[in-house]
Amino acid sequence: xxxxxxxxxxxxxxxxxxxxxxxxxxxxxxxxxxxxxxxxxxxxxxxxxxxxxxxxxxxxxxxxxxxxxxxxxxxxxxxxxxxxxxxxxxxxxxxxxxxxxxxxxxxxxxxxxxxxxxxxxxxxxxxxxxxxxxxxxxxxxxxxxxxxxxxxxxxxxxxxxxxxxxxxxxxxxxxxxxxxxxxxxxxxxxxxxxxxxxxxxxxxxxxxxxxxxxxxxxxxxxxxxxxxxxxxxxxxxxxxxxxxxxxxxxxxxxxxxxxxxxxxxxxxxxxxxxxxxxxxxxxxxxxxxxxxxxxxxxxxxxxxxxxxxxxxxxxxxxxxxxxxxxxxxxxxxxxxxxxxxxxxxxxxxxxxxxxxxxxxxxxxxxxxxxxxxxxxxxxxxxxxxxxxxxxxxxxxxxxxxxxxxxxxxxxxxxxxxxxxxxxxxxxxxxxxxxxxxxxxxxxxxxxxxxxxxxxxxxxxx
Ligand code: CMC
Numbered sequence: 001x002x003x004x005x006x007x008x009x010x011x012x013x014x015x016x017x018x019x020x021x022x023x024x025x026x027x028x029x030x031x032x033x034x035x036x037x038x039x040x041x042x043x044x045x046x047x048x049x050x051x052x053x054x055x056x057x058x059x060x061x062x063x064x065x066x067x068x069x070x071x072x073x074x075x076x077x078x079x080x081x082x083x084x085x086x087x088x089x090x091x092x093x094x095x096x097x098x099x100x101x102x103x104x105x106x107x108x109x110x111x112x113x114x115x116x117x118x119x120x121x122x123x124x125x126x127x128x129x130x131x132x133x134x135x136x137x138x139x140x141x142x143x144x145x146x147x148x149x150x151x152x153x154x155x156x157x158x159x160x161x162x163x164x165x166x167x168x169x170x171x172x173x174x175x176x177x178x179x180x181x182x183x184x185x186x187x188x189x190x191x192x193x194x195x196x197x198x199x200x201x202x203x204x205x206x207x208x209x210x211x212x213x214x215x216x217x218x219x220x221x222x223x224x225x226x227x228x229x230x231x232x233x234x235x236x237x238x239x240x241x242x243x244x245x246x247x248x249x250x251x252x253x254x255x256x257x258x259x260x261x262x263x264x265x266x267x268x269x270x271x272x273x274x275x276x277x278x279x280x281x282x283x284x285x286x287x288x289x290x291x292x293x294x295x296x297x298x299x300x301x302x303x304x305x306x307x308x309x310x311x312x313x314x315x316x317x318x319x320x321x322x323x324x325x326x327x328x329x330x331x332x333x334x335x336x337x338x339x340x341x342x343x344x345x346x347x348x349x350x351x352x353x354x355x356x357x358x359x360x361x362x363x364x365x366x367x368x369x370x371x372x373x374x375x376x377x378x379x380x381x382x383x384x385x386x387x388x389x390x391x392x393x394x395x396x397x398x399x400x401x402x403x404x405x406x407x408x409x410x411x412x413x414x415x416x417x418x419x420x421x422x423x424x425x426x427x428x429x430x431x432x433x434x435x436x437x438x439x440x441x442x443x444x445x446x447x448x449x450x451x452x453x454x455x456x457x458x459x460x461x
Contacts, residue, residue: 074411084247128184178266183407250282287384299356344389
């Protein structure tokens with residue numbers, strides 16, 4: 001993979017700061033100066049890029065709770081204040097004044113597009129919505145009851161086997177082609193996963209429709225009838241996509257960056273991101289929220305489940321609550337809550353699950369445990385209710401998240417490839433295992449009671 005030549009002296013890095021931090025090894029009394037860097041909003045960082053080389057010391061930070069893994073210009077989150085900005089524009093303003101295509105352009109290219117740029121971007125995305133005909137056979141390899149996220153991982157990964165003209169990451173035009181293709185094809189891939197589960201034929205995308213309209217039509221149209229687009233629902237889908245478009249270095253985006261850091265092709269990187277998103281602690285939470293509401297069943301059982309969420313010996317967590325970065329209301333949840341009421345109003349749905357969700361939210365927000373730990377509803381708390389009201393099956397919720405997040409993944413992948421500091425991602429570890437041991441022939445090995453049980457071998461903790 002070719003690397004951009006360094007144009008600036010080390011130390012003249014963006015955000016470089018005249019100050020420094022001192023690291024002292026209390027065992028030896030040795031000290032080192034570590035450079036400081038300051039982000040656009042004034043948060044200071046210790047630059048430890050050279051720490052190991054200079055000192056032989058590693059840092060330990062499981063889950064990267066104190067580590068900035070890269071520099072980025074794309075998205076800013078102030079978790080304490082509940083602020084989310086894309087390229088400097090607030091998520092509230094983008095959700096109310098922009099549309100998803102414009103937000104995609106902004107994330108990918110850094111500025112809001114002019115009318116000509118927007119028209120040309122829209123047209124290019126529409127030009128890539130079709131799937132290669134051979135993909136139909138590929139879908140047929142899956143069981144009809146396969147989870148659509150499993151299909152997404154497989155099909156998106158397989159794009160690299162179909163589109164050889166866009167996997168050379170050293171060619172800028174191929175990078176762009178892959179990026180636009182991914183954004184364009186995700187609704188088609190997702191809708192086909194759903195249609196396949198129903199045993200229905202795959203509808204062709206329609207280029208006279210907008211991105212969310214096309215998605216709705218491919219999901220819900222019936223080949224025997226004309227599908228009528230409800231503009232309020234199309235707008236709600238567009239808003240859901242905007243709200244999920246990017247969220248800085250979350251697990252799936254970090255996965256995409258890590259996969260891409262080895263020079264892997266873009267389709268493989270985005271497939272890795274989809275796999276990471278699927279987990280219930282990340283994008284799978286919207287599906288988990290609905291399952292949880294179904295399990296709780298009624299307002300009268302909220303107390304019981306709140307108590308379970310607080311009980312350390314119970315693995316149950318209140319899904320849709322808490323966030324690694326937000327220690328305040330998730331600003332996306334505020335917009336989503338409003339959209340939720342609009343959609344249910346238009347559809348005339350008086351969903352008891354929404355009432356249950358409201359009761360749960362109210363009780364949790366007043367509970368000492370949730371208040372002290374700053375656990376607020378996150379974006380996934382409401383998105384599932386909206387999607388369910390529109391007719392999306394729960395298994396498709398995370399697919400919708402993936403469709404929206406693709407532009408974020410692609411934008412970070414693009415940014416990473418241009419970053420002069422970029423290296424293959426290769427964390428180190430705190431090794432706590434055996435020191436060197438002598439090999440024992442199998443017949444000489446004695447059994448130690450519990451270490452032969454499967455639960456010990458897999459649990460171990
Ligand atoms: N219910 C009950 N307790 C919780 C919850 C919850 N949802 N979330 C966190 N806690 C507790 C946790 O037990 C811990 O307690 P203690 O300090 O006593 O050990 C404390 O709060 C801190 O939690 P943590 O797990 O150390 O925090 P984290 O930053 O590692 O986890 C999280 C963040 C989102 C994974 C977690 O809050 C969670 O599992 N939430 C439920 C799943 C969910 O809604 N995920 C969607 C995230 S938003 C969509 C996205 O961007 O992906």
